[in-house]
Amino acid sequence: MNAIFADVPLFPERASTTAYQVDALFFFLCAVCGGMAVLVAALLLYFSFKYRRRGEDDRTPRITGNHRLEWFWTIAPLFVFVVMFVWGAKIYTSVSEPPPDAMEIFVIGKQWMWKFQYPGGERAIENLYVPVDQPIKLTLASEDVIHDFFVPAFRTKIDVIPGRYVQIWFRPTKVGEYHLFCSQYCGTNHSQMIGKVFVVERDDFRKYLDGRKATGSLADQGWQLFLKFQCNTCHSSNAEARAPVLEGLANNMVTLNNGKKVRADDGYLRESILNPEEKVVQGWQPIMPTYKGQANEEDIIKLLAYIKSLKPGQTPSRNENSSPPLDAPRVPPKEKIEPGDRKPPYQPEGQNGKP
Ligand SMILES: [Cu+2]
Known part of the structure; x- marks a missing residue:
C-alpha cells in the first residue's frame, strides 16, 4: 500500500514557467476556499454554543437586519473574486500569446496517437523532443475527434478540436522526461493515446533533429x-x-x-x-x-x-x-x-x- 502511494506524487513536477504561475494561483484558491471553510465551520460551532437555548422561556430576539454587515459580506468577496478572475485571466492570456522567439511545432491528434512536425520537416510520433529554456509554440489540429493535449509537468493543457487550429506555448525549465496524455475521452484506445515529452539540452536537441533526416x-x-x-x-x-x-x-x-x-x-x-x-x-x-x-x-x-x-x-x-x-x-x-x-x-x- 505504501509503495503505491510512494509512486503517486501528490503534485506533478514543475518543469515549465507556466507550472509555477498555475500552481501559485491554485494554492491561492485553495487557501481562500480552505480558509473560508474553516472560518464557516468554526463560527457555526461557536454560535451554536453561544446562542444555545438556555431555558423554557428563552425567546429569540427580533433582528431586523444590519446594513453594514450586509455591505461588508457583499463587497469583500467581490474583491476576492475579482482578484481570482484577473489572476486567472492573466495566466490564460499569457499561455495563448507566444513570445516572438518561440519555436513552432505542429501537433496533430489522431485516434490514437500524437504526431509532431518540426519546422525543418522532421516528424515524430508519440515522443516530443524540445530544447530546455526555449519557448515552444504548439499549433494543434485534430484529424478526427476532440482530443486534449496535456502535459501535467508543464501545466499545459488544451483541447484539440477538429476543424480549426488551437495554439498554446510553454517554456520548459528542467531537463527530463515528462508524461503526455490525451485528456478528452476520444474512443476505444483513448487510454493508449499517451507519449513522452523529452526536455533536452540544446546540443542534444540538434543531434536529435539531425538523426531524424527530414525530406x-x-x-x-x-x-x-x-x-x-x-x-x-x-x-x-x-x-x-x-x-x-x-x-x-x-x-x-x-x-x-x-x-x-x-x-x-x-x-x-x-x-x-x-x-x-x-x-x-x-x-x-x-x-x-x-x-x-x-x-x-x-x-x-x-x-x-x-x-x-x-x-x-x-x-x-x-x-x-x-x-x-x-x-x-x-x-x-x-x-x-x-x-x-x-x-x-x-x-x-x-x-x-x-x-
Ligand atoms: Cu485523444
Whole structure:
C-alpha cells in the first residue's frame, strides 16, 4: 500500500514557467476556499454554543437586519473574486500569446496517437523532443475527434478540436522526461493515446533533429504539394492568373468579396484550402475547388509553411509542373510580374488598410 502511494506524487513536477504561475494561483484558491471553510465551520460551532437555548422561556430576539454587515459580506468577496478572475485571466492570456522567439511545432491528434512536425520537416510520433529554456509554440489540429493535449509537468493543457487550429506555448525549465496524455475521452484506445515529452539540452536537441533526416523542410514539402495539387495553375505569377498570388499573404489583412476584412492567419489559410468559397478575396471569383479529402492536416501544415515562406517574386508560374529535387533552391518565377499589374490585395500590418 505504501509503495503505491510512494509512486503517486501528490503534485506533478514543475518543469515549465507556466507550472509555477498555475500552481501559485491554485494554492491561492485553495487557501481562500480552505480558509473560508474553516472560518464557516468554526463560527457555526461557536454560535451554536453561544446562542444555545438556555431555558423554557428563552425567546429569540427580533433582528431586523444590519446594513453594514450586509455591505461588508457583499463587497469583500467581490474583491476576492475579482482578484481570482484577473489572476486567472492573466495566466490564460499569457499561455495563448507566444513570445516572438518561440519555436513552432505542429501537433496533430489522431485516434490514437500524437504526431509532431518540426519546422525543418522532421516528424515524430508519440515522443516530443524540445530544447530546455526555449519557448515552444504548439499549433494543434485534430484529424478526427476532440482530443486534449496535456502535459501535467508543464501545466499545459488544451483541447484539440477538429476543424480549426488551437495554439498554446510553454517554456520548459528542467531537463527530463515528462508524461503526455490525451485528456478528452476520444474512443476505444483513448487510454493508449499517451507519449513522452523529452526536455533536452540544446546540443542534444540538434543531434536529435539531425538523426531524424527530414525530406526537406516543411516549406519545401509544402512546395511539392503545391505543385502536386496544381495550385499554381491558378495561384500563379502569370498575369492572367485566376486567383491571387500568395506571397506576402500570411498574417496580413485581406479584404473579402463582402467588404469585410480578415487576418490571413493559419486558421484563415486552412479554411481557404478546405472551404474556399467561404471567404473569397475581393476581386476574385469563387472558382476554387475544395481540397477536403485530398489534403489531410499534415498536408495543410506543409502548404501553410510553404505559403508563409513565399517572398516577393517567388510565386511559381503556371508552367512549373514538376517537383525539382528537394535540396535544390526554390527558383523565382519564370515570368516577372509587372509592377502594378498583379498587386496582391493584402495590406501589410500597421497601415490600417490604407494602400
Ligand atoms: Cu485523444
